[in-house]
Every structure is written in structure tokens, then in C-alpha cells.
């Protein structure tokens with residue numbers, strides 16, 4: 001703590017926004033609420049995954065304080081994630097703490113299994129932007145990918161959320177020989193329910209590194225295949241968006257998240273806060289700074305330090321798993 005003490009007198013500049021030397025402004029924060037999950041998607045974690053002791057989790061108050069401080073430095077959007085964020089026992093309390101802050105957008109990335117139980121909380125706290133993972137519409141394939149038998153429940157919950165007016169995007173990790181034959185069914189399903197679908201390239205992160213090369217399909221390959229069936233028209237997205245998107249001649253919207261073949265680090269605006277309080281400048285870097293139990297002044301010092309920790313070129317792979325860092 002020595003280095004922080006000398007800063008006490010310095011009164012860090014609260015009015016500054018967090019911009020790094022490449023001009024990338026930090027305006028989005030991914031916040032992990034737990035590293036646990038009720039699925040075991042084989043590109044994310046092993047069946048016998050181990051999890052953090054919950055005594056190391058950030059408290060509701062700490063989430064509120066950290067997000068509140070970052071808003072002072074220009075943060076505009078928060079996305080709650082995990083693990084499965086809806087498994088956090090005090091999810092409603094955390095949603096309230098973050099929901100009352102002045103953010104332009106609060107999103108949630110979820111597998112959808114217990115979504116129905118939380119729709120009221122989400123609506124009450126302005127968490128209206130839902131990204132729901134859906135890798136297959138086939139019960140057997142879904143079970144093989146996720147080790148869970150929840151497809152029917154997820155589809156029911158998706159449709160319920162749609163009827164209640166939530167904005168929903170589907171996330172599909174496309175893998176060769178596993179679910180790539182389903183892309184047209186998924187496009188039609190998404191269109192039917194007025195949801196955007198994004199096809200994700202499988203990333204070399206943690207446990208997925210073992211299988212990534214074998215199952216990888218590039219966004220370009222998928223795009224070419226889809227163009228044989230539909231006319232696609234590019235749609236403009238924010239410069240710092242993860243996906244590039246098209247509207248289809250069938251009336252749907254398709255996005256591609258090509259984080260392997262077409263990295264988007266040049267305009268990255270995201271930091272990540274893991275459930276144990278580690279703040280990271282990049283999804284694909286093990287390095288971060290644990291700010292749990294830090295005072296507000298100590299945290300501010302870290303925020304400026306972190307600006308220098310975002311790589312400009314995409315790291316090739318990383319050893320920590322997606323569910324550990326907060327995907």
C-alpha cells in the first residue's frame with residue numbers, strides 16, 4: 001500500500017476521462033457476479049471445474065462504489081456476466097445497486113436457464129438488454145455442448161422475455177462438426193422471435209485452447225455460406241462494437257464476432273471486473289489488479305495504472321477460463 005499513501009495528498013483529477021495512449025476511451029465495463037454456472041459448455045469450462053470460495057466475492061456495496069467511481073471517469077455501459085450471473089444469491093440487491101447509477105445502458109449476458117425468475121428485477125432496474133447464449137436448437141446437440149438438459153426451458157424463457165419487451169440478442173459459438181449445420185435454423189428462429197443473432201468464433205481462452213483449432217470456423221467462412229442463401233446488407237455499428245452486422249433478405253439481423261480472425265482491439269473500450277475484484281484491461285490478459293478492500297483513493301490510482309495495460313495487438317491466447325474472468 002506504500003505507493004498509494006503518497007497519493008493521498010494528490011487529489012486525483014475526478015473530471016478526467018479514461019483514455020489510453022492509443023485514444024481508446026474506457027466506456028464499457030463487464031462485471032462478473034459469480035464464476036459458478038449451472039452448465040458446463042465444453043468451450044468454457046471442464047465438467048469438474050473448480051470455483052472460488054464465495055468469501056472472496058465482491059460485495060454489493062463494492063460493486064456500487066466501483067461502478068459509481070468509474071462513471072465519474074466516463075463509464076457509460078455495464079454488462080453483468082459470469083459464470084452465470086443469475087446464480088448470484090443476492091442478484092436482486094446488486095441489480096438495484098447498479099441500476100440506480102447514471103448509466104446509459106445496463107446489459108446482462110446469461111444462459112437463460114433461470115431468466116424467468118428474474119425478469120421483474122431486471123425490468124425494475126433498467127436491465128433491458130439481454131444477450132442469451134444459444135448454441136443449438138437440437139436437444140441432443142445442446143446437451144452435448146453444455147452438459148445440460150435445459151433447451152426447452154431456455155426457449156420458453158427467451159419467448160417470455162421477448163413478450164415482456166426485453167431487447168434480446170442470441171450468442172452462438174459456431175463449431176465445425178458440432179453445430180455448424182444448424183446456422184440456418186438458428187437464423188430462422190431468431191428472426192421469428194425478432195431477436196438479433198450473433199455467430200461467435202471460438203476463442204483460444206482457457207479450457208477452449210485444447211479444441212479450438214479442431215472446431216474453429218471463421219466468420220468469413222460463415223458469411224460466405226449465409227450469402228449463398230440470403231442477400232445481406234451491412235448495418236452500421238458503433239466503432240467499439242464487438243460484432244459486425246447485416247440485415248438479411250428474410251428480415252432478420254445477423255452479427256459476427258470474429259475475435260480470432262478479425263480482432264477489434266484497435267477500438268476496444270472495455271474493462272472487466274472479475275467476481276474476486278480483479279480489474280483487467282483486457283479479456284485475454286491474465287494480468288490485472290485486485291481492488292477488493294481498496295479505499296476509493298487506492299482504486300483511483302489503479303484506474304490510471306490500468307490504462308497502460310490494454311494491449312494494442314490481440315494476445316494470441318490466455319490460460320484463464322472465460323467463466324473465471326467474466327466473459
Ligand SMILES: Nc1nc2c(ncn2[C@@H]2O[C@H](COP(=O)(O)OP(=O)(O)OP(=O)(O)O)[C@@H](O)[C@H]2O)c(=O)[nH]1
Nearest residue numbers: 107109131169171200203241242257259270283327
Ligand atoms: N476479444 C474479445 N472478445 C470479446 C470481448 N467482449 C466480448 N467478446 C466476444 O463477444 C462475445 C459476446 O459477448 P457479450 O457478452 O454478448 O457482449 P457484447 O456482444 O460485446 O455486448 P453488446 O455489444 O453490448 O451486446 C463474447 O463471448 C466474446 O466471444 C472483448 O473485449 N474482447
Ligand SMILES: C[S@@+](CC[C@H](N)C(=O)[O-])C[C@H]1O[C@@H](n2cnc3c(N)ncnc32)[C@H](O)[C@@H]1O
Nearest residue numbers: 082083084109110111133171202203208322327
Ligand atoms: C462466459 S459466458 C457468461 C454468461 C453466461 N453464462 C452465458 O453463457 O451467456 C459469456 C459468453 O462467453 C461465450 N464464450 C465462452 N467461452 C468462449 C470461447 N472459448 N470462445 C468464444 N466465446 C466463448 C459464451 O458463449 C457466452 O456467450
Ligand code: SF4
Nearest residue numbers: 037039041044083111
Ligand atoms: S458459457 Fe456461460 S453457460 Fe456456458 S459454461 Fe460458460 S458461463 Fe456457463
Ligand code: SF4
Nearest residue numbers: 264265268282283284
Ligand atoms: S482482446 Fe483485449 S484489447 Fe482486444 S478487444 Fe478483447 S479485451 Fe479489447
